[in-house]
Amino acid sequence: MKRFEPKTARFEERVRESFNRQTLMKTIGARLLRVAPGEVAIELPFHDGLTQQHGYLHAGIVTAIADTACGYAAYTLMPEEADVLSVEYKINLLSPARGEKFIARANVKRAGRNLTVCEAEVFAINDDKEKLVAAMLATMMAIRGID
Amino acid sequence: MKRFEPKTARFEERVRESFNRQTLMKTIGARLLRVAPGEVAIELPFHDGLTQQHGYLHAGIVTAIADTACGYAAYTLMPEEADVLSVEYKINLLSPARGEKFIARANVKRAGRNLTVCEAEVFAINDDKEKLVAAMLATMMAIRGID
């Protein structure tokens, strides 16, 4: 995988501060795992208040952790004066999201001045075994000053 | 807009029963508004436990109500023996999701035996004025028996 150079030494601190302001992540019980240049992983334990009609994790929550991982993967490569917004994403739900916990892993495919393209995979974990349940391709934008 | 013929007279009851089994919808405070053949609308009041880092509604929650509206719009046209699953979707976040409440409106673009394609728009509402904040294009699948 390509190696990226962060534009600020505070890239991880900035991601963790911003993540902590996302009240949704606290509401659903998600936490940041890995934060590296161009890469972020987020973990979410299953909770029975987050399901769709069959008792699996709702696709919207699968998407929320994948989107957040993509956004912060992009953010690790942005300069101090920039913030990050999601422009758009597409996600394929590959298997029912049935698991004790879930991990979303995102990485940057191309970092531009304004737009950064990321991909993420979400895995369901049961008995320490991972199964791929979703794949995302996302476009993130650096915003400077007013949003 | 094209008119659709439901395959069961219980289409609305089926949607409402299934929606009530989605614990996520209760957790976030969403409720079903309109259920008509090929069309579903869902309302979500803003809540400060559902935000991203700037205090707006998190894109994952915007997506969750759009996905759910698309899924049930497709489900209104499915026969009694079928259930619905999200195959994939793409969403553009058009404006910051800042509002007192939000409405996702979905309609079916093409209903097939196995796959149904839907689109949804999500609006933010402030002082009774609607602003478009997201647009989704989604593929839903009818499943028969166990997946």
Place this chain on the structure above:
Amino acid sequence: MKRFEPKTARFEERVRESFNRQTLMKTIGARLLRVAPGEVAIELPFHDGLTQQHGYLHAGIVTAIADTACGYAAYTLMPEEADVLSVEYKINLLSPARGEKFIARANVKRAGRNLTVCEAEVFAINDDKEKLVAAMLATMMAIRGID
């Protein structure tokens, strides 16, 4: 549908000039129909050199006319100093693209300073009857100066 104000009176002339520089459009035999603020339509007669393995129009060509229509719909609203590039798009192929000719109709959903989001529908035409064969949701970017 929302009405848009073009930023230059030459919006149609600019679209037609740019379209004429797209050698692919000439190669496949496509031509511009309607050019209005925020809206563009493109027509393509079927040709048996443009097919996939069953003799229908190849999805890549369905996509090419939808993408071009979206790009120029966005371009009608851009200022004189800007050019347009495709950032990304998603397309659903709804029915086999079997027809005497095809029309792609695009319109702008949201025009921003840098990014413009468009949607397009592609119709197959047989005996003067239109059938929807594809739906696209696309993100276009205004570029100023060299990329």
Place this chain on the structure above:
Amino acid sequence: MKRFEPKTARFEERVRESFNRQTLMKTIGARLLRVAPGEVAIELPFHDGLTQQHGYLHAGIVTAIADTACGYAAYTLMPEEADVLSVEYKINLLSPARGEKFIARANVKRAGRNLTVCEAEVFAINDDKEKLVAAMLATMMAIRGID
């Protein structure tokens, strides 16, 4: 990368036969390179009849080779009685498609009985150096009998 088991020993022959029926591939000058279980690569020399307005390869042609590579990557894993159709795809255009030739490489992320999800990357080649210009995430469908 995951290893896949083809369901027929004729998987490569079937892909090459079907590719040869795609008249678009001949029209644009594309040819099949690698065909392996779950993987297909397609090469396209640049031709000045395939451009967008700046003289680069048109996004629709970038898409056409990525879509075709995804479709045949899925097809390598389908049984004898099935044919393949594109359901939908999303593509990000990461850099201007400027090159002497282009290679689309696709691989299967998940193969199901009816739906197969693939990803593809398209590279521009100049002086034997590859540059990533596009990334696709696609859904393909197995069809049996009449579509």
